[in-house]
Amino acid sequence: MTGPEPVPGDARPSLAVWKFASCDGCQLTLLDCEEELLALAGAVRIAHFTEMSRASIAGPYDVSLVEGSITTEEDARRIREVRESSRTLVTIGACATAGGIQGLRNFAASGEYARAVYAHPEYLASLDTSTPVEQHVHVDLALHGCPIDRGQLLEVVTALLAGRRPVLPGHSVCEQCKARGTVCLLVAGGTPCLGPVTRAGCGALCPAVDRGCFGCFGPADTANTEALARRLISDGLATDALVRLFRTFNAGAPAFEKEGRAHEPRHPAS
Amino acid sequence: MSHGTRRADRTFAVDGLARVEGEGSFRAVVRDGVVADVELTIFEPPRFFEALLRGRDRLEPPDITARICGICPVAYQMSACRAIEDAYGLRVGAEIAALRRLLYCGEWIQSHALHVALLHAPDFLGCADAVELAQLDRPAVERGLRLKRIGNMVMETVGGRSVHPVNVRVGGFYKAPSPEQIAALAEPLREARDLALATVEWTAGFDFPDVEADYLFVALHDPERYAIDSGRICSTAGLDTDAAGFLAAIVEEHVERSTALQSRLFGRDDYLTGPLARYALNREQLGAPARGAADAAGLGASCRNPFRSIVVRSVELVEACDQALRIVESYGAPHPPAVDVPVAAGTGTGATEAPRGLLLHRYEIGADGLITSAQIVPPTAQNQLSIEADLRRVVELGLDLPDDDLTWRCEQAVRNHDPCISCAAHFLDVEVVRR
Ligand code: SF4
Ligand code: SF4
Numbered sequence: 001m002t003g004p005e006p007v008p009g010d011a012r013p014s015l016a017v018w019k020f021a022s023c024d025g026c027q028l029t030l031l032d033c034e035e036e037l038l039a040l041a042g043a044v045r046i047a048h049f050t051e052m053s054r055a056s057i058a059g060p061y062d063v064s065l066v067e068g069s070i071t072t073e074e075d076a077r078r079i080r081e082v083r084e085s086s087r088t089l090v091t092i093g094a095c096a097t098a099g100g101i102q103g104l105r106n107f108a109a110s111g112e113y114a115r116a117v118y119a120h121p122e123y124l125a126s127l128d129t130s131t132p133v134e135q136h137v138h139v140d141l142a143l144h145g146c147p148i149d150r151g152q153l154l155e156v157v158t159a160l161l162a163g164r165r166p167v168l169p170g171h172s173v174c175e176q177c178k179a180r181g182t183v184c185l186l187v188a189g190g191t192p193c194l195g196p197v198t199r200a201g202c203g204a205l206c207p208a209v210d211r212g213c214f215g216c217f218g219p220a221d222t223a224n225t226e227a228l229a230r231r232l233i234s235d236g237l238a239t240d241a242l243v244r245l246f247r248t249f250n251a252g253a254p255a256f257e258k259e260g261r262a263h264e265p266r267h268p269a270s
Numbered sequence: 271m272s273h274g275t276r277r278a279d280r281t282f283a284v285d286g287l288a289r290v291e292g293e294g295s296f297r298a299v300v301r302d303g304v305v306a307d308v309e310l311t312i313f314e315p316p317r318f319f320e321a322l323l324r325g326r327d328r329l330e331p332p333d334i335t336a337r338i339c340g341i342c343p344v345a346y347q348m349s350a351c352r353a354i355e356d357a358y359g360l361r362v363g364a365e366i367a368a369l370r371r372l373l374y375c376g377e378w379i380q381s382h383a384l385h386v387a388l389l390h391a392p393d394f395l396g397c398a399d400a401v402e403l404a405q406l407d408r409p410a411v412e413r414g415l416r417l418k419r420i421g422n423m424v425m426e427t428v429g430g431r432s433v434h435p436v437n438v439r440v441g442g443f444y445k446a447p448s449p450e451q452i453a454a455l456a457e458p459l460r461e462a463r464d465l466a467l468a469t470v471e472w473t474a475g476f477d478f479p480d481v482e483a484d485y486l487f488v489a490l491h492d493p494e495r496y497a498i499d500s501g502r503i504c505s506t507a508g509l510d511t512d513a514a515g516f517l518a519a520i521v522e523e524h525v526e527r528s529t530a531l532q533s534r535l536f537g538r539d540d541y542l543t544g545p546l547a548r549y550a551l552n553r554e555q556l557g558a559p560a561r562g563a564a565d566a567a568g569l570g571a572s573c574r575n576p577f578r579s580i581v582v583r584s585v586e587l588v589e590a591c592d593q594a595l596r597i598v599e600s601y602g603a604p605h606p607p608a609v610d611v612p613v614a615a616g617t618g619t620g621a622t623e624a625p626r627g628l629l630l631h632r633y634e635i636g637a638d639g640l641i642t643s644a645q646i647v648p649p650t651a652q653n654q655l656s657i658e659a660d661l662r663r664v665v666e667l668g669l670d671l672p673d674d675d676l677t678w679r680c681e682q683a684v685r686n687h688d689p690c691i692s693c694a695a696h697f698l699d700v701e702v703v704r705r
Contacts, residue, residue, distance in 0.1 A: 021315045025340020025433040031384065032422060032432060034415040038408075041401040052388065053399030054681065071315045101337045102317035116321035126316055147340060147433040205430045209437045209445040214333065216434070244327060249337065 013062035013161060016048035018082050020068025020075050021102055021130060025147040026093035027051050027067050032150055043161060059085030063160050069095045069102060069130045076127075076136055083137035088160060092153070094146035096133045098218055099252035101146075103130040106252060132252060141166065146216040146249035149201045169200040170221035173213050176204035185212055190235045192245060197223035197255070214248060219255035229259055239263045296680055298665045305669075308662045310654060310684070323644035328354055328635045329440050329611065335631070335646065336434045339690050341384070344377040344429070345624030346631075347438045348499050352620025353631040354440045356513075358612055365604035366442040367500075368597045369428060372452075373435065374498050374622070375594035376424030379462060380432060381625035382587045383421055385688045386469060387414020390580050393682040394476040410472060413465050417587065420462040424594060427451050442608030452601045459595045466587035467563055473584045474567035478577045479679070481663055485574060485656060486539055487547035488516075490623050496555040496589050497548070499622040504551055505541065506572075513621035513630055517647065533652045540655035543627030544687060545582040546573055557596075560589035576660050576686040583688070613639035624649050626688045650689040657687050 017027050031037065031052060047057040064086035070076050083089055091097050099106065105113045110128045133139055143156055152168060159166035169175075173195035177184065185191040185207050193212035195204070199220040206213045219225070225246070232242055246260040299307040319338055323331060331350035336343035348370060355362065362370075387410065388400040397403040404411040422432040427447055429435025437444050488509070492501030503509065503516040511519065520533045535541050549564075550572035556564065564585045573582055619632045627649025634643040664683045668676045 021317055023337050023340040023343075025337070025343070028340045028433055031388065032418075034419040034422075037415060038401070038404055038411070041404075046399075046401065053401070054678075055398035055402075071317075075315065100317075101319075101322065101334060104322040105318055108321070113318035113321035114316070116324070117316065117318050130317075146337065147431075202431070206436050206444075209430055209443075211436060211439075211444040241327070244330070248334070 010045060012043065012045045014047040014057070014060075015044045015157070016059070016061040016064045016082075016086065017046075017051070018048070018064060018066045018068075019050070020066065020079065020096070020133075021071040022068030022093065022095040022100065024051060024067070026095070026145075027065070029092075029148050029150050029153055030065070033154060036154060040157065044157075061086050063088045063090065063157070065090050065092050066096050066133055067092050069099045069132060070136055071102060071127050071130045072125050073127065074125065079133060079136050088140045089133075089137070090141045090143060090156060090160075091133045091139050092143045093148050094144065094216065094218060094249040094253075095130075097142045097144055097253070098250045098256075099130045099132050101249050101251075103252040104247065105130055107247070130252070143168070144199050144217045145201050149203070152201055171200050172196055172220040172223070173198045173200055173202070173204050173207070173217070176200045176202070177207050180204055180208065182207045185210065186231075186235075192232050192235070192237050192241075194228070194245065197225050197228050214245065215256065216249050218250035218253045223255045225255050225259035226262075229263065240265070296661060296684060298661065298680065300665065300669065303669060305662055305665045308658055308665060310658050310661065320644045320646060323633075323641050326641050328357075328613075328633070328639045328641060331631070331633065331641070331644070332438050332440060333434075338646070338648070340433050341381055341690060342377060342624045342626065342629075343434045344374050344425070344438070345622055345629050347435065348374060348622045349620045349624075349629045349631040350633075351438065351440050352499070352622060353513075353618045353633050354611070354620075354635070355618065356620055357616030357618025357633060357635055358614065360441065360609055360611065362442055362609055363604060365446075365602050366607070366609075368601070369443060369446065369604060370438075371498060372594055372597045372601075373425060373428040373438070375590040375597070376421050376428065376432075378498065378590040378625050379421030379466075379587060379594070380418050380425065381421070381688075382583050382590070383414050383417035383469075385625075386473065386580055386583050386587065387411060387417070390583075390685055390688070391473065391476075393678070393685060394473075394478075394580070413468060417462055417465050417469070420458045420465075420591075423458055424455055427455055439608055441611045442604065442606075444607065446603040446605070446607040449601060449603060452598055452603075456595065456598050459591055459598060463559060463588060463591035463595060466584065466591050467559065469587060470563040470567050470581065470584040473580045476580070478575055479664075479667070480575075481577060481660075481667060482574045483576060483656075483660060483663065485546065486535070486541040487550045487572075488535070488541045488543050488628060488652075489547040489551045490621065490628065491551050492555065494555070495593065496552050496557070496560070496586075497623060498590075498593070503621060503628070505535070506547075506550060507539075509535075513619040514632070516621065517619055517630055517632055517645070520647070520652075522647065522651070533647060534655065540659060541652065542656040542687075543623075543649050543652050545579050545586055546576065547627070548623060549573060549582045549585065556585070556589055557592045559592050560585050563588050576683065579686050579688075613637075624690075626650065626690050627653055648690070650687075653687050653689065657684060657689065660686065 156166045186193045191212045194215040195213040199217040246256045332347040335346040425432040430437045487506040490497035490501040491504040615637045621630045630647040632645040
């Protein structure tokens with residue numbers, strides 16, 4: 001790819017953005033920092049970001065943001081390359097941290113998905129699994145969400161530039177509801193809500209529009225999914241609906257995966 | 271990356287096409303000074319949405335399919351809602367319909383502003399990206415960023431957030447925004463309309479390569495307004511059908527070089543959807559400010575130069591701001607914010623205009639309310655053959671250019687159509703081989 005050579009003596013830290021299997025929504029969050037974008041572009045050297053620039057500067061990179069999950073042999077190789085050329089590797093979003101919605105294939109029979117969509121599955125170089133980045137390489141920091149939150153992204157980038165550890169919450173959406181004074185949907189209306197077990201970050205968006213949280217930020221650090229599942233069932237949620245609730249964008253996050261499997265209909269031994 | 275050998279025989283290749291959503295590559299082979307072959311390869315790894323939707327509840331597609339594309343999630347949400355509502359014969363009231371259109375206008379504004387100012391304009395001004403462009407013309411980039419911000423504000427107010435809004439449901443919304451929240455959008459939208467008008471003037475002044483194509487245009491058409499999410503599917507060849515009729519008329523092909531399925535109309539014709547198509551079919555429906563801007567920019571009754579799509583997109587920015595403003599000025603909150611959705615069997619189809627073109631969804635639902643079959647036909651897959659044809663023309667006309675320039679021109683020819691590769695793989699490196 002053509003592009004400018006690094007300016008000799010450019011001491012700014014370099015930032016690279018990488019895409020694997022994903023929707024581009026998490027990288028878009030960076031471009032959505034409209035008010036900060038030009039200032040950021042002045043403070044860092046954006047060395048590789050194909051969604052935004054045709055220029056690309058060779059590594060090594062100070063910070064790499066990685067979006068997307070690993071779904072091909074080639075991507076499994078490419079992520080190792082990215083790791084080797086990055087001082088700090090940050091995964092951004094549920095695809096990268098948990099395998100994403102495309103990780104639902106991990107629960108299906110081998111090859112079933114490819115056959116369902118394509119006339120010639122043999123043309124595809126796709127794996128039967130969609131796996132998070134940390135299953136392939138060491139990850140320094142994970143930013144959760146589907147999509148990630150703009151404020152959290154800015155915090156991570158600013159902290160890394162300043163050489164400090166970013167401050168990210170490990171508590172649940174419940175606490176963000178209390179902070180903004182939203183009446184609890186689960187207690188008040190019996191609306192199924194994953195807020196008690198979901199990582200804070202979004203600012204409790206769904207309950208604010210009278211909607212139960214559906215877990216797009218993945219499990220909180222100490223998520224008691226079992227207690228919540230019991231509660232939801234006693235409130236009348238059908239078990240198949242419960243399994244679907246745990247099985248969306250973060251289906252592959254260990255706490256959600258385990259809870260989902262615990263309520264799957266048992267198949268007779270074969 | 272291009273590697274010329276002799277002038278007469280060369281290959282141009284771009285691996286990892288930049289400033290498009292997703293991943294693709296392009297390769298052209300020139301033999302004895304004649305373009306022998308052009309090929310657009312889409313190597314976006316497939317995510318199998320149509321398979322993973324099976325067995326999901328009929329209320330889930332808006333949230334799940336939004337994740338096909340972070341740039342146009344509302345398009346996915348709206349086509350999904352319409353398809354499922356169609357399956358049950360549901361009709362939403364005028365207030366819900368207007369609120370949906372407002373949200374959709376927000377997406378058009380943010381997506382078009384991003385593409386016009388940050389992704390496409392740098393090509394015309396010889397810049398690698400918006401950061402370089404900002405060194406040349408900072409106000410132009412700031413204007414684009416401000417427009418984008420206002421589009422996102424609309425999405426945040428109506429949808430809760432801009433990437434993957436949370437407030438959309440089959441049947442309407444979870445909660446209607448208050449009249450005060452909506453009224454607060456009026457001022458920014460007036461500002462946005464002015465910025466969009468300035469954007470039309472700016473882009474109309476660019477230099478455009480002289481390329482015209484004989485496209486078969488396909489778009490939604492609604493006699494009442496410039497169609498975004500309503501109307502019938504029409505073509506410049508006289509087609510006039512509903513979403514189900516259109517799906518029956520296209521043939522989707524799976525070819526080895528692409529994880530996107532290519533569509534042909536009547537199994538035969540390449541066609542183009544998106545801004546050029548909408549403008550050609552719906553110019554009469556543009557509001558006064560957008561039509562005035564189009565006339566001043568000299569667009570005429572239709573525009574067949576793909577490079578000038580940036581001007582048409584800018585006109586659509588004006589239109590989206592204007593439509594949004596009209597909705598804001600007459601807003602009445604829907605009560606209730608959604609219609610009820612039954613648990614029942616049904617089959618339904620829905621089509622809306624994503625910023626980059628026509629997007630169709632079709633679902634079959636069982637008696638238990640679970641989806642048994644899903645089909646999604648995204649804009650980029652439909653446009654792929656027309657984009658390839660554009661590339662062939664661009665290479666033919668540009669054979670005298672040095673490799674680097676021709677490669678850049680090819681990249682630009684792809685960006686002309688604002689392809690969303692993430693959604694097509696259900697896109698781009700450029701390679702031109704001169705042999
Ligand atoms: S985590 Fe969600 S928003 Fe981010 S890339 Fe994946 S699907 Fe898109
Ligand atoms: S409330 Fe839950 S589902 Fe909604 S945006 Fe926040 S984390 Fe995501």
